[in-house]
Ligand SMILES: Cc1cc2nc3c(=O)[nH]c(=O)nc-3n(C[C@H](O)[C@H](O)[C@H](O)COP(=O)(O)OP(=O)(O)OC[C@H]3O[C@@H](n4cnc5c(N)ncnc54)[C@H](O)[C@@H]3O)c2cc1C
């Protein structure tokens with residue numbers, strides 16, 4: 060079907076039964092249109108994205124186009140009235156179907172317990188910083204052992220990466236085992252599998268024992284290849300499964316209209332509703348005498364009389380025997396340089412309703428752009444989760460394009476009725492792809508960290524919590540060596556260290572020199588752009604009411620230049636993945652301080668009084 064034209068609206072208003080969409084320059088049947096007013100039935104317009112008008116199905120009432128014929132260079136008005144009678148109409152909009160705001164399905168109808176901020180100095184046995192799957196599972200296990208546990212959460216519990224996950228619980232982590240055998244050897248690769256398998260079994264047992272209603276369901280997990288080249292990678296991965304005694308079988312079909320060359324199944328994995336499961340664990344922490352504090356940001360750790368003291372932003376102290384750093388990116392790095400040893404990678408997810416039932420199973424493509432599939436239940440209705448489009452944070456160009464690519468995939472593979480949710484999130488990958496779980500730095504056995512789960516934190520985060528329990532209780536854990544944060548596996552780590560830090564250096568060098576011609580007045584409503592103000596590089600976002608918010612674009616972590624993320628309306632840092640709201644507030648670290656309004660440079664990060672360096 061040939062579209063009549065593509066509309067890039069910059070203003071939408073609703074009157075009675077109609078939406079009035081004013082659009083920017085576009086092409087209408089070969090005529091160059093400067094401005095246009097499209098009046099359509101109310102509700103059809105759902106987003107400030109371009110959408111395509113096709114000559115059938117949905118009825119239009121009126122289109123007024125102000126045209127500029129390039130040849131005659133003259134403006135004229137073209138009014139198409141009663142277009143319905145003339146047969147001009149519109150399909151459901153491709154891009155207009157995406158929900159306006161990013162919102163994960165998991166928080167829908169959830170009654171997540173709320174906690175007050177910490178307002179006094181306290182003592183405790185173990186302080187856990189961060190209330191995602193790692194922190195809450197650790198707190199649950201240790202409180203159950205009779206220890207006095209305190210959880211500090213900077214925002215609301217379960218609103219970090221865990222609240223934005225896909226929640227497959229599996230030890231099938233993409234193509235990994237063949238690579239691990241090559242890089243760290245067969246026994247370490249086997250230990251990685253065992254730690255994740257144990258975590259899966261633990262979640263299953265906890266759901267059964269505590270009778271947690273969280274839609275836990277056993278599912279087979281599949282990797283699939285769509286090219287011959289990646290088919291051979293799957294076959295090598297299958298050989299690695301055999302060497303490591305991991306159950307799996309090869310196939311060459313999927314129950315979808317996707318042309319596949321090879322599949323690899325790992326049987327009896329699982330999926331669940333992560334927030335239903337974890338909010339129950341949070342309640343158990345309270346029941347077992349634990350303390351939970353929200354809106355309490357940990358900013359530093361020091362030592363006194365053999366104890367560790369966590370300092371919070373509101374100048375409270377928590378004195379403890381052990382500190383568990385479960386803040387996703389470690390809020391405290393000590394001298395361990397985690398920033399230089401990890402990178403953040405973002406992915407996108409759509410929650411869609413389909414005409415036909417989902418056949419079951421959890422799927423992940425091994426080709427790029429990657430695709431991930433599973434289903435979930437909400438209000439008795441099936442929602443298919445379509446994920447993918449990974450890219451390094453802050454390096455994804457126009458992030459809405461990633462949602463549109465998933466929408467196109469969804470349209471090709473399923474008959475989609477509706478796109479109910481869209482959201483995105485990021486996770487951290489280490490140099491050798493194994494998480495960092497254990498002592499913050501060699502010999503610091505009272506401060507334990509867990510990070511770098513490479514988008515497999517349902518099991519890796521749970522495995523970290525099980526290991527923390529053993530270490531705090533003075534027991535041995537078989538996984539200390541494989542996850543040790545101070546390991547340095549020379550072959551992959553050295554190369555990746557140079558690549559990652561070369562990438563950071565590139566972004567640092569680019570710095571302030573890259574000043575565009577664009578000015579704040581060129582930023583339309585709903586847009587965020589890098590602009591020039593008095594010759595200085597700034598970030599400007601104009602909200603739907605026309606108010607302009609300007610921030611300095613130098614990240615307050617080390618000093619790379621942030622980029623606009625149009626999908627989430629945030630400023631994202633390409634170096635270590637810090638994210639800031641359009642006003643500059645920190646959404647995700649490692650940065651601790653907001654983007655500045657005044658001119659700020661990389662040097663200010665190191666020299667200002669409160670720089671923290
Ligand atoms: C798109 C996407 C899909 C994924 N899908 C899967 C999947 O299907 N299966 C799977 O196994 N894994 C998946 N993952 C990975 C998994 O979701 C994460 O690895 C996991 O949720 C990380 O949990 P966490 O507890 O370490 O971090 P988080 O959930 O981010 O929790 C950290 C918490 O610490 C808090 N915090 C941060 N700094 C401070 C501070 N200074 N003081 C106090 N609190 C602080 C944060 O506010 C946050 O609440 C996915 C990841 C992404 C991005």
Ligand code: FES
Nearest residue numbers: 614616617632635
């Ligand atoms: S997150 Fe490190 S420089 Fe921005």
